[in-house]
Amino acid sequence: MVEIIVSVVIQVAKCLAPSIERQFSYVRDYTSNFENLKTQVEKLEGEIMSMEHAVNDAERKCEEIEQNVQNWLASANKAIVEAKKFVGDEATENKHSFKGFCPNLKMRRRLRKEAVRQLDAIVKLREDGRFERISHSIIPEDTLLMSNKGYEDFESRISTLNDILGALRNPDISMLGICGMGGIGKTMLAKEVARKAKNNKLFDLVVFSEMKKSRCVVNEDGFSKKFLSGALEEEEAWSLFKKMAGDYVEGSELKCVARDVAKECVGLPVSIVAVARALRSASIFKWKDALKQLRRPSSTNFKHIQPEAYKATALSYDKLEGEELKNLFLLIGYAYVESIDELLRYGVGLGLFQGISKLDEARDRVSTLVYKLKASCMLLDEGLPMHDVIRDVAISIVSAEKNVFTATGELFDGCMEWSDENAVKLYTSIVLRDIKTNVLPDRVLPECPQLKLFSVRADHQESSSLTIPNNFFEKMIQVRVINLTYMNLLPLPSSLGLLSNLRTLSLCYCKLLDISVTGELKKLEILCLRGSDIQQLPVELGQLTWLKLLDLRDCSKLEVIPPNILSNLSHLEDLNIGDNSFDKWDVEVDGVKNASLDELKHLTSLELQIRDVNGLPRGLFFEKLERYRILIGDSWNWKYNIWSRDFRIELNSKISLKDGLSVQLQGIEHLGLYGLQEQDVHNFVNEPVKVGSSQLKHLWIEGCDDALNPAELKLFPNLEELRADAKHIATNNSLFPEDLICKLKCLEAEFGAESPTIFSLDDFLQRFHAMKVLRIGGGRHAQEAKEKAENGMEVIIREVNKCFDLKHFLKQGSAIMDNLEQLNISECSHC
DSSP states (O other), X not given: OHHHHHHHHHHHHHHHHHHHHHHHHHHHHHHHHHHHHHHHHHHHHHHHHHHHHHHHHHHHTTEEEOHHHHHHHHHHHHHHHHHHHHHHHHHHHHHHHHHHTOOOHHHHHHHHHHHHHXXXXXXXXXXXXXXXXXXEESSOGGGGGSOOTTOOOOHHHHHHHHHHHHHHTOTTOOOEEEEOOTTSSHHHHHHHHHHHHHHTTSSSOOOOOOOOGGGOOOOGGGOSEEEEOOOOOHHXXXXXXXXXXXXXXXXTXXXXXXXXXXXXXXXXXXXHHHHHHHTTTOOHHHHHHHHHHHHSOOOOOOTTSOHHHHHHHHHHHHTSSHHHHHHHHHHHHHTTOOSHHHHHHHHHHHTOSTTOOSHHHHHHHHHHHHHHHHHTTSXXXXXXXXXXXXXXXXXXXXXXXXXXXXXXXXGOOHHHHHHOXXXXXXXXXXXXXXXXXXXXXXXXXXXXXXXOEEEEEEOGGGGGGOOOOTTTTTTOTTOOEEEEESOBOSSOOGGGGGOTTOOEEEOTTOBOSOOGGGGGOTTOOEEEOTTOOOOBOOGGGGGOTTOOEEEOTTOTTOOBOOTTHHHHOTXXXXXEEOSSOOOOTTOEETTEEOOOGGGGTTOSEEEEEESOGGGOOSSOOOTTOSEEEEEESSSOOXXXXXXXXXXXXXXXXXXXXXXXXTTOOSSXXXXXXXXXXXXXXXXXXXXHHHTTGGGOOEEEEESOOXXXXXXXXXXXXXXXXXXXXXXXXSSTTOSSOHHHHHHOSEEEEEOOTTSOSSOOOHHHHHTOSSOOEEEEESOTTOOOOXXXXXXXXXXXXXXXXXXXXXXXXXXXOHHHHTTOSOOOBOSXXXX
């Protein structure tokens, strides 16, 4: 009997031996990966610390941190949090399992797989963390040589300006400050100081940077010397007022009341400009009504705004034409909108544009309204910047009249604000910006029946700590726009799927994994995932049949878009999928076949980049596209673009121009050709004709060794900008005909290895009648310096390996020099 039992035990042991061996193998593998993971985490933490030190140094120099560095830091910090949690949790959970050797093969596999995933992610982050540069100057040094647009050289400012310049020469003064009330002109004065300091060579390097109030490198007690910038004198104020309103205010009927209106602006430039522009060309009764409004007591409680400045800005707001324009102004102010794209997302989501159903129409409307706001001086020139005083007034108006709650950074006390349920119920918009801690309540938000917009933007350095509870959105049933930026959305709250009225969902630069819940948002029109680390689009996304815009720019980890998702989006008009994003069309990834470009035929607007030119599909048609930006190949800089119809392709011996242009794009405005081959010459002439060559305004031909017949280029009668190798321009065998050259507004001559050593300009200068910009360079990646003359030519000279004769240029180039105010030569060792 005993022998039988022993025999059975032996047989059982033989059967179990392979299983036991496998489990020991899993334990060994897991332990090895576990230890490697801890080692890599420690190394990554050290690299993060070094990078943060470098970032802090750059910020102290008033430099802007590169976006890819910001993204890397955010991703690296999140990965550290995840890895440490995994290491801690699994060590605790499996301590007893390994000790008692619980034979759970499934758990071992899961642990090993997760450890490998975490290890690979950390190793990749360390590899990706090597940057050529981490920051750049916000305003290039050389632009300080330009005239300070908008600066008025008032007598009352001259003595202050000279005193400041004198202080800068004093070695005992390390930091000085310009003080004064909001809207007094401190920024303009500081820009003029910077320009003078550079021109007078007080310093080797001059950098100008504007800081947001919430982030302001400074304590006034730390200033070695302070200078007070005061109000304008009465006649100075009147001179500026006339300039903004027009000389017609000098008429006998208006002069008296206009002078009184100007006096009510109490010498504040921001108020003078805003009021004068608001009343420009107005009738006498409007001037009188404005004067009455300015003389009424102000109800503002802003401690940093002069009552007169508030009343002046409020008057300018009242004079804006129509509720649409007023609502857009307020939205830009209280939501801190920074771009046309962002404004479009908000505006469409909130339903601000009446009688408009197409995105292109909405984009045109937004551009028109922004133009009007800039014309009225409610917005500054570049982008959508708004003066602090004007923004504060906008926030004051929406807080009092529209129940909008907005807060920035440390000014927001989460616990106190969210505890007032009666106030929260009345809010129509909630905007939180640059939040550094997790201020959101750890429970469902109180009922918000009026809420239409909810926006939270985390400080990008703190993004890993900002999360949203799963049930947070349960009582936001009427919300139409949700914007979450730099947030940890692992997982995406399931209560988001309850928002049946949501029109715009923006999850920019967020930590994302599974977004399948978005498939329940049946009325969604705009979905923005820009800069997120999503890896795969869920099939549920194809249920969003009312979606009009999908933004996937800068989604560098996106590798899988299953078939039929994009084609099922029957109302999709606009797809943005360029700029370091998905480009693995029609290939298999992890067992999933990706979508093909054929699914995009119904679009009217497309941003697309295909880096592997050899993977370009043949016979691709985009007949419906009205607005596009398509870059094929690795030779193109995505950031450089101002055109609405832009096509660029990199050609080689296998890919011909015929293959690329068979996309049948309509009305190309900008055409870029790199590596034009001999077999492409015929197609260069014939194919563009089919797609509307008469609309071509910008032509770049790079890396082209073959000459074209000059007569062929007469096919482009409206060409304004030409970039080509210097050998095609500066020699007798010019590629380009005389009548074409004479019409150009911008010319860039590239010096390659075969270019002429001397760039003779005698005949060249005489042919430039309409020229506004001349670039002379030698290499597509060279650093460039440029100067703009307000009424003349802009000359950009980049580093060249074979220099043109500069002395000859200065001596013989009178045709240019008569118009040229500035000339700058950058990094040219031959000059």
